Amino acid sequence: MIAGGVLGLTLCVIVIVIIAIYRSNKMKKEDQAKINKFLEDYKALKPARYSYADIKKITNQFEEEVGQGGYGIVYKGKLSNDVYVAVKILNNVKGNGDEFINEVQTMGRIHHINVVRLVGYCADGFRRALLYEFLPNNSLDKFISSNQEKHSLGWEKLHDIALGISKGIEYLHLGCDQRILHFDIKPQNVLLDNKFNPKISDFGLAKLCSKEQSVVSMTAARGTVGYIAPEVFSRNFGNVSYKSDVYSFGMLLIDMVGGRENTITQNTSECYFPEWIYKRLDQGEDLGIQIKAVGDAKIIKKLIIVGLWCIQWYPVDRPSMKVVVQMLEGNEDTLSVPSSPFASTNPMPKKATMDGRTFNSDLELVSESE
Missing domain, CATH: 1.10.510.10 (Transferase(Phosphotransferase) domain 1)
Incomplete structure (x- = not known):
């Protein structure tokens, strides 16, 4: 009878340990998933760098022009996850280097509902472009x-x-x-x-x-x-x-x-x-x-x-x-x-x-x- 009691107690301890290990592993997996999600979100918040070949693919060979000015031409584009972007192709003229650096440096640190988000950029030789979230209603x-x-x-x-x-x-x-x-x-x-x-x-x-x-x-x-x-x-x-x-x-x-x-x-x-x-x-x-x-x-x-x-x-x-x-x-x-x-x-x-x-x-x- 004593032996049976010891056996039952041992089984109880084993079950408790197994449950504790299971819960610990589950929490670790949840924590890891949370970290992975944070890193993905963080990566998405930071502007990504694209090649000029990427830019051509994103804009479907510069198919749809949505605006232009002294800085260059803006095209509508689409990323692989069906997110639409406005792609500003900068003119290769004096001053673009400074303005390009200024814009990427400044906008890379801004996250506010009333400030347009810089999604990415391209600096491929002399070709430069800026990718923003696409806003369908144009300018004020x-x-x-x-x-x-x-x-x-x-x-x-x-x-x-x-x-x-x-x-x-x-x-x-x-x-x-x-x-x-x-x-x-x-x-x-x-x-x-x-x-x-x-x-x-x-x-x-x-x-x-x-x-x-x-x-x-x-x-x-x-x-x-x-x-x-x-x-x-x-x-x-x-x-x-x-x-x-x-x-x-x-x-x-x-x-x-x-x-x-x-x-x-x-x-x-x-x-x-x-x-x-x-x-x-x-x-x-x-x-x-x-x-x-x-x-x-x-x-x-x-x-x-x-x-x-x-x-x-x-x-x-x-x-x-x-x-x-x-x-x-x-x-x-x-x-x-x-x-x-x-x-x-x-x-x-x-x-x-x-x-x-x-x-x-x-x-x-x-x-x-x-």
């Missing part, structure tokens, strides 16, 4: 250049797009290890996905700096005329910093309201549209913008006020992108109209006009050594 520019397209989205959606862009820029300024200054925020560089969520693109002119660094040195002005902050042209307006992106975003907001109207004709004379819209708002006059839904007028007023705050002439007078996000998320009734961004206390001697914006051509350009 296409939807604000005419009233018909603008109304197809509606002002509520346009407000959501503006808020998404602001969150994307805020992430670039504050959400990464280093501050990323875009220096080319404009409607053409905001792409829209299938749900019209905005994603900031084109980081060829971007600059990295530490978050503690309040001033950025530059050898020359960079950006697109009409969206470039005054201080990027001349130090007389202040130092170049993240506030330069804030200015560009403000001009983008004004564009969303005005449909890219740089000037407006009034009584046979031309007025600079942002200045015209400021005067109307400040004097409580009708803004002359078509509205269809209840609440549209409040959204338009909010976009204008936030835009005017962002395009203040001096960087110190502009809000940070964090504050801009709060303004767009808040109630428009709590927003105050800023002082005129166009008033100047000092006479400006020699003026040059570019897309309605005047700047002092006598003033020195920002230089690296200063």
Whole structure:
């Protein structure tokens, strides 16, 4: 009887050990599977390198062109896992080397819903290409250049797009290890996905700096005329910093309201549209913008006020992108109209006009050594 009890106890111990080993092995396998999945996901997050032969295969011999510009041509492509991509083939011209390195280096570290994702790149001899997630609704520019397209989205959606862009820029300024200054925020560089969520693109002119660094040195002005902050042209307006992106975003907001109207004709004379819209708002006059839904007028007023705050002439007078996000998320009734961004206390001697914006051509350009 004692022997039977010992035998039963031994069997019990053996069963417990077997179960423990089984569970241990199962946990190890689960852990390994978890690690493998993490590594696969991590690999997917990092841009992959492709050969030029891969690029031709991905684009089916460059079959479908979806856009082009001074940088080169963009084709629609498909990866082996049926993921669609936009393939930007860069022109082999001076400057592409720096812009290519800049874009890969910058975008390789960015992961945000409102920033386009760099899927891969090609550097095969003199042939260079960048592969991005494919966004079917093209750029914001296409939807604000005419009233018909603008109304197809509606002002509520346009407000959501503006808020998404602001969150994307805020992430670039504050959400990464280093501050990323875009220096080319404009409607053409905001792409829209299938749900019209905005994603900031084109980081060829971007600059990295530490978050503690309040001033950025530059050898020359960079950006697109009409969206470039005054201080990027001349130090007389202040130092170049993240506030330069804030200015560009403000001009983008004004564009969303005005449909890219740089000037407006009034009584046979031309007025600079942002200045015209400021005067109307400040004097409580009708803004002359078509509205269809209840609440549209409040959204338009909010976009204008936030835009005017962002395009203040001096960087110190502009809000940070964090504050801009709060303004767009808040109630428009709590927003105050800023002082005129166009008033100047000092006479400006020699003026040059570019897309309605005047700047002092006598003033020195920002230089690296200063």
